[in-house]
Amino acid sequence: MFDLRARQDLNRGFNDALGRGIDLALTPVVFGLIGWLIDRVAGTSPIFTIAVATVGVVGTVVKMKLGYDRDMAEFDDTAATRTRAVAPRLPQRPEDRP
Numbered sequence: 001m002f003d004l005r006a007r008q009d010l011n012r013g014f015n016d017a018l019g020r021g022i023d024l025a026l027t028p029v030v031f032g033l034i035g036w037l038i039d040r041v042a043g044t045s046p047i048f049t050i051a052v053a054t055v056g057v058v059g060t061v062v063k064m065k066l067g068y069d070r071d072m073a074e075f076d077d078t079a080a081t082r083t084r085a086v087a088p089r090l091p092q093r094p095e096d097r098p
Helices: 003-040 048-088
Strands: none
Touching: 003 048
C-alpha cells in the first residue's frame, strides 16, 4: 500500500509530533517544580514558581519556533531542488512556444 520511503516519512512525522507534545507539556511542569522547590527553600510566595515556569514555557515556544523555521527552510530547499530536477523549464514568452 505504502512504499517504504512514505512510511518512514509518516513515522518520522508522528515521532516529531509526539516529541514536541511531550516537550510542550513536561517542560513547564518540570520548571514549575524547580521554582516551587526554590520557593519552599527561600520561604517566599509562588514568585519563583511562576517565574521559572514562565521561562520554561517561553523557552519551549522559542525552541519550537526555531525548529519549525529550520524544518521549513530545509523543506523549501529540497522542494526547490526536486522541482528543478523533475520539471523542465517552460518557455516564458509566447513567441518561444512551439
